[in-house]
Amino acid sequence: MTDPAPLLRRLAGRRFLARAALLFEVLWPALWPPAAVAGVFLCLALLGLPPLLPGWLHLIVLALFLVVFLGLLVRGLRGITVPDDRAADRRLEGQSGLMHRPLSVLTDTPAVTDPVGLALWKAHATRALAQIGQLHVGLPRPGLARRDPRALRYGLLLSVLAALVIANFDAPARLYAAVVPSMPMAPGVPATELQAWITPPAYTRVAPIFLKAESGAVSVPAGSRLTINVSGGSLTPTLTLNDRSEPFNALDHNSFQTEWDLTRGGKLVVTRGGSRLAAWNLTVVADQPPEVSWGSRPGRTRSGQQTRLPWQVSDDYGVSTLQAELRLRDRPDAPPLVVPIPLPGGSPKKAHGVSQPDLTANPWAGLPVVGHLVARDGPGQIGTSADATFELGERPFHNPIAQLLIAARKSLSQHPDDRTEALAALDGLMQEPDAFHGDIGAFLNLSAIYYELVRNNAASAVPEAQGMMWELALHMEEGQTEQSARELEEARQAARDAMNKAQQQPTDANRKELAKRLEELRQAIERHMRALMQEAQRNNDVMPFDPKAMQLSNRDMERLAQQAEQAAKEGRMADAQQEMAQLEKMLDQLRNARTQGGHRQANGRRQKGRRQQSAVQDMIGREGKLLDHAQQRAEQNPAAPQPGDPAAQREADSRVQKALRRALGELMQEFSDQTGEASQGLGEADQAMRQAQSQLNQGNDQGAQQSQQQAIAALQKGGREMAQAMAKQQGSQSGEGEEGEDGSEGTMGMMMPDDQNGDGQGAGPQPGSPDRADQGGRDPLGRYNQGLASDNADVTVPEERERQRTQAIQQELRRREADQQRPRQELDYIDRLLKQF
Known part of the structure; x- marks a missing residue:
């Protein structure tokens, strides 16, 4: 007997197919009626007919189709049972032509248990199993032909295919429109509209960020303000952020608004009536403190008078303020000295620069301090640099x-x-x-x-x-005169600014301010004139009468100031302006006279400068002789007889080099005391001379030759620097030499002898002329004499001349503006020009 297991597995597969065929024969007749209804609706939907109906009729037709479909489906499926193995066996036996139900042997048991009976039953079961290989399921026969003798089912299928072809790519949209009727909305109910935006803090200078209603992610700076408007509908919306939830504020019956300050991130959700209107993933970026550091080492400038504060800062949104906090090194517990540092462009995100504040008047000037930089950003966060120790600049005093x-x-x-x-x-x-x-x-x-x-x-x-x-x-x-002159110039500028402001904005407050400034100007004039008289008495100045010069009197100037002040108080701005113009003219003449009187002191400084430059030229000549000696020794043949002892010559040259270096040191100190500046060229010459002396002591003529050439070049450079410094000092100390309208220079008529001209010298030959060749200046070929050096009168300072010319133009414009008899068009034009100064 063969193994029955494979036959039984084959029988199980045949039974499954038989049950499926039996179930199809039962289901298909039951599902055909509702499928036919669905096919009719599908054809109508693909042809786009349901959306053409009114909304209410469309809804009725849709409900009718649904009711008929469900009714036919329930009716057909009612009473249907799933076929079991027994029914499957009967189908297999019938389709295979087997007689006497041989498959039932597999589930039956023998009635007798004697050996003969069992052997007979076993032989019968073996014959039945052998017939399993002949089992056939056959095709299912639902029998629709009897129910649909006209074959309408094929016509419906053909109609569906034709509708699909007609709809083409619009099929999904037509199906959706067929199952979703378009019902008219209730009148008077507006559509819901949501607007949301975030305003970053003002210090960030970032534009507002508008949020879309669709979900998304947004990143904003800390301290930003969220604003959301919802219009449409009567229900109050609610805004939720993490565990915080608040309703909107009602603006009217269908408009709502809320505003929040954002300090932390999270899920931001807007809901109303249980439905979500919008949602965003919010990230709040914390502002970082600014970073600040010293750009390089702070300390005194080269001149020693100013303090150099190099800095560099950076911040994510911009630095608002920067300052240096300085503490006295010897008194760290003393209150710090705070020095504000201006920033370019308001609040830069990244910047660097060098501040040179004038701290000479501070009691700590010239003392070592420990300082650091402090930067602040918009929210007030502070960044601090490392400490640096340096000395503050101080003004040199010679008295x-x-x-x-x-x-x-x-x-x-x-x-x-x-x-x-x-x-x-x-x-x-x-x-x-x-x-x-x-x-x-x-x-x-x-x-x-x-x-x-x-x-x-x-x-x-x-x-x-x-x-x-x-x-x-x-x-x-x-001297008291210089101080009072400085105070007078400050009072004069303040009165000038007050006059311009009162003309542009003629209010009572501006007129009172103008009267106050004019009173201060009158007092400054009185103090300056008193100082001038005291200085003249101390110096025993000769005051000759000059018929071409306007005789200035402090009474006249005080009278003009009082008249201008009274006119300003009474509101007569035209008269006040005219009096002010005359006063300005007299003050200019006073300043010119004071400048010419001060030229005598400047002449002494020029003489001292000439001596210093002559000393430099003498050093260049002596250094050149030492260079000649070194070259001669270097070019001599060691085998040839020497005219002298080279070692003794080097020792003599070394002593001369040492003396020259000592004289150069004294000259450098004298020049620094006079100008307040150090000459870089003279410093390089001192170093080169020291090297030359050391190389002479070592017997190195080649090295000494190179060092002496460097010393000569450095001395020439130092001479040029001295000439420029002296010219700059003379330019800063010279007054305006502009002539008055009558062609004569404005003087006090009593401050300068007749035998002196504007620069404090006699009316002899001018500098640079051949007649002065024997007086220690330049000779006719432009060379320096070995005596007194030239005063470098050919060196000009264009900046000073431009400033003087600008002031002269400005004064002339003010004088013409005070003349109210001129045409209005000309006065308007002059006013526009004055606004540029």
């Missing part, structure tokens, strides 16, 4: 009394609780009243400073005394 006062001032800055050293220095000055040369006011101020420190033990006495020391040092260095 002995001024030097002692500044030294005492520094001592009080370093040790404010110990006034012994400062009091000792002040007491020593008080013991020598003759050092003030009859300046009683200066001596009295010194006494006031001394007794202020002795009797007033309060902490505020030290800064007050230091301020008085600074003013007294300036007075002793510059």
